[in-house]
Structures are given as C-alpha cells and as structure tokens.
Amino acid sequence: MFRLIVMLLFLYTPxxxxxxxxxxxxxGLVEKHGAAVVNISAVQNSNAxxxxxxxxxxxxxxxSPFYDFFKRHMQxxxxxxxxxxxxxxxxxxxxADGYILTNAHVVETADEITVKLxxxxxxxAEIIGTDRKTDIALIKIxxxxxxxxTQGNPENLKVGEWVVAIGSPFGFEHSVTxxxxxxxxxxxxQENYVPFIQTDVAINPGNSGGPxxxxxxxxxxxxxxxxxxxxGFMGLSFAIPINVATEIADQLKANGKVSRGRIGVMIQEVTxxxxxxxxxxxxxxxxxxxxxxxxxxxxxxxxxxxxxLKFDEKxxxxxxxxxxxxxxxxxxxKVSIEVWREGALKTIKVEVGETxxxxxxxxxxxxxxxxxxxxxRLGLALSEINDEQKKQLEIANGLLVEDxxxxxxxxxxxxxxxxxxxxxxxxxxxxEQFNELLSQVKSGKNIAxxxxxxxxxxxxxxxxxxxxxxD
Numbered sequence: 119m120f121r122l123i124v125m126l127l128f129l130y131t132p133x134x135x136x137x138x139x140x141x142x143x144x145x146g147l148v149e150k151h152g153a154a155v156v157n158i159s160a161v162q163n164s165n166a167x168x169x170x171x172x173x174x175x176x177x178x179x180x181x182s183p184f185y186d187f188f189k190r191h192m193q194x195x196x197x198x199x200x201x202x203x204x205x206x207x208x209x210x211x212x213x214a215d216g217y218i219l220t221n222a223h224v225v226e227t228a229d230e231i232t233v234k235l236x237x238x239x240x241x242x243a244e245i246i247g248t249d250r251k252t253d254i255a256l257i258k259i260x261x262x263x264x265x266x267x268t269q270g271n272p273e274n275l276k277v278g279e280w281v282v283a284i285g286s287p288f289g290f291e292h293s294v295t296x297x298x299x300x301x302x303x304x305x306x307x308q309e310n311y312v313p314f315i316q317t318d319v320a321i322n323p324g325n326s327g328g329p330x331x332x333x334x335x336x337x338x339x340x341x342x343x344x345x346x347x348x349x350g351f352m353g354l355s356f357a358i359p360i361n362v363a364t365e366i367a368d369q370l371k372a373n374g375k376v377s378r379g380r381i382g383v384m385i386q387e388v389t390x391x392x393x394x395x396x397x398x399x400x401x402x403x404x405x406x407x408x409x410x411x412x413x414x415x416x417x418x419x420x421x422x423x424x425x426x427l428k429f430d431e432k433x434x435x436x437x438x439x440x441x442x443x444x445x446x447x448x449x450x451x452k453v454s455i456e457v458w459r460e461g462a463l464k465t466i467k468v469e470v471g472e473t474x475x476x477x478x479x480x481x482x483x484x485x486x487x488x489x490x491x492x493x494x495r496l497g498l499a500l501s502e503i504n505d506e507q508k509k510q511l512e513i514a515n516g517l518l519v520e521d522x523x524x525x526x527x528x529x530x531x532x533x534x535x536x537x538x539x540x541x542x543x544x545x546x547x548x549x550e551q552f553n554e555l556l557s558q559v560k561s562g563k564n565i566a567x568x569x570x571x572x573x574x575x576x577x578x579x580x581x582x583x584x585x586x587x588x589d
Contacts, residue, residue, distance in 0.1 A: 147333065148294050155208060156211065156218060156235055158257075206224045206225070207224035225243075249369075251445075256367045312342075315357040340358045378473045380413075383415045392405060403434050414471040453470060500518065500552060513537065532569065
C-alpha cells in the first residue's frame, strides 16, 4: 500500500502537471489574426445554382459534408425562383484594400455576394476571378485600411505541427478549431493541381474558404474539403497550400483567368509490378497510357508506354506530380522531358501548350456541329452534334445550346452549353425537328425538355406563353 501511495504522489508531482501544461494556447493567435477572417453569404437568382438538390443525391441534407462536395463537382439544375441569402462559407483578407481569398465553389454561382467582417460591417463583393481546377476564388470589397493576414510558407510545415482553422461552420461565425498536420502533398481523386495539406482540424460546411494558420499566426492553407464515410467529420480535412492559392490569385487579379500548361497525355501510376516489367529499379514516374493526336507531346515524340521521370528538371515522384508540374509551366515554354523508353533513358524537348479554360474545355468538342444563328420560340440558338461528338458524349442524339436570349428558357434554368436530348416524349435530332415540335405546342401548355449537363440528365419544365421570349 505504501508503495502505491508513493507512486500516486509521484504521478501528481508539479513536474507532471507542468508537462500537461505544454498544450498550445491559441488565444493570442485568434485575437491578433481573427479580424481578417470573413463570413461570405450570397443571393442567387433563378439562373444561379442555388441549394437545389442534385437528382442523384435527393434527400441529402445541406449540413452533410458531402453536400458541398457534390455541389462543387457536379452541376445541379437551378430552381426557377430567387433564393434567400444563405451563408455559404468563409474567406480571409489578403490586402488592406479589400482583396479576399476563398474557395471557388463558395462563390462561383452567386449573383450577389455579401462579405461580413468581424466588426459586423457588411460589404457587397465582386468576383475578380475563379479557378475550378484549384478551387480558388479572388473577390473584392470596396474598403480600405482593412486587417489582413500574414502569409506563411507551407513548405516549412512539419507533420505533427499544430494548426488552427477559423471559419463559419453551419453559419456560426468566427468559430475556432485546432488540430495537427496529418500529412503533406496529398493527392485526391479528380484534384490534379493541388498537393493538399491533410489535417485533423474539425472542418464542416461553412468552413470552406477559411484560413488554416500555423502557430506563428501565418496562413499556410485554405480549408477546402473533408473526407467522410458517415456524413460527419471523421478527422480528415484537406487544405490548399497558400502558395498555390496566391499564384492563382495573382493570375486572376492580372487577367481574370488562369493560364496553365498542358502536353496532352493520359497517365497512370507506376506500380512496383509495372516498374519491374519495364526494367526500372523503382516505381517513380508517370506512365503514359495515351497521347493526344496532334498535341504537344505527340508533336515532340512522346509515345504510349513512355515513363516520364523528369519534367523541366523537376522529379516526377508519383504520377500525380506531373499535372501539377506541367500546369505550373508557362504555356509556349520549351522544356526537357526525361523518359524511360525500352530500357533506356531518353531526353525529349517539348513546347508546352495551354489548358483550355473551364468553359472552353466543356464545349470545345461540341462547337464544330451544324449551327443556327436564329433563336427559336424559347430564345435558344441550337446546333446539331455530329456522330463522333455523340460517341464521345455517349449519347444517341441531342442539340447543343449555343446561345440564348433572356426569357422563359433562361428563367427555367437552361444554360449555354446544355445539351437538349428530348422535348416531351420525343427525342430531338435536328434543329428543324425541335422547332417544329415546339411550334405544335399551344400557348399556356407545359413542355418538358430532357437536358444533359456534364454527367447529370434531368427534365426541366416550362409553360409557354404568347410572349415566350420576353423577360
């Protein structure tokens, strides 16, 4: 018994208490830098993607971590009504004259953006530019002498280091959560241009776009998304490194868009088994699966089965490194590529091309069809899609919305770039057929258009009137 008492006394000595007091104190950081964090809300009109539930995820609550994820990566069909203001996310001030960084998925569909500061002042913001590929947006408010964040260097972050997030989860403004860096340079599916910082900081809907601070009060990342199998926070949060964000922001500020390089190859990871079969001693590099005909890589002589080991003197450790390296290369630059081909190293010179903008990439292969310059009864200018384009899009028929006038179609949610597959019970194959079917519908009757947008197909209904094209 005596020994037990001695042991207990030892465990509760002042030195033991001192060890427990080594946990970090975040109060100074929050007091000094929290004022630069903002809440972002918006009003979205009938043409905006509001909080409409996607066809594939009906019933998914807005407070589910999956809601923002699906809303970001899939294009829902908007409801034909004006929405109420909604808290969408967070952001932080990067310059005293009102420039603010946030996530693209927070603001890209908004018609009116309201920024609320820590001192309760509210400002209307304008979008300077957005970049979906990195999920970065730059917005601006008309104000001066604003508090701003100090930017750090994510390269200096260490796994296990304490980090702090400030944001507006579920609309609870200026909430503070803390955790540690779990990993660096994470690659996520369909995220080719961002080496994410993984943390266990509690992140929820509304935190998107908010800052991730190190213990020196420097912003090292932008909180972007979480991973969850249950719909709740599971300790896996991902932030965009601030150096990636500022590079994008600089381009958005200068040009309103982002220019990034491309070479036109499809790649896959080099596994241990693949490395062995190709005669490599390790599994570094990116294996070229296919080469775009006529693209920069094709013109330079890159071939399928080449393994790209270096690009512009930069090591390609894993396949996910290559899109980031190429994307960060200025278009029209002439660089060297080191490849492993048929058991030997080979150096190839390539002139880097330019990645099309989001909208251009979406419609590039569609706009070669037969066009009409005349708007129909709905105010839509349509074009026909050729056989090869149908094959690429995996559709049997359809008409591309090339242009539109304000009116019933735009109010109902039709967008430029949509593909109309059918009208009521009929498939549509030609512009002439579509207009003929449309002319047979009497004023006051409802029609249903079967519309494909990205990977989503759904019906959009509208009632025709005598002044269909008038707004």
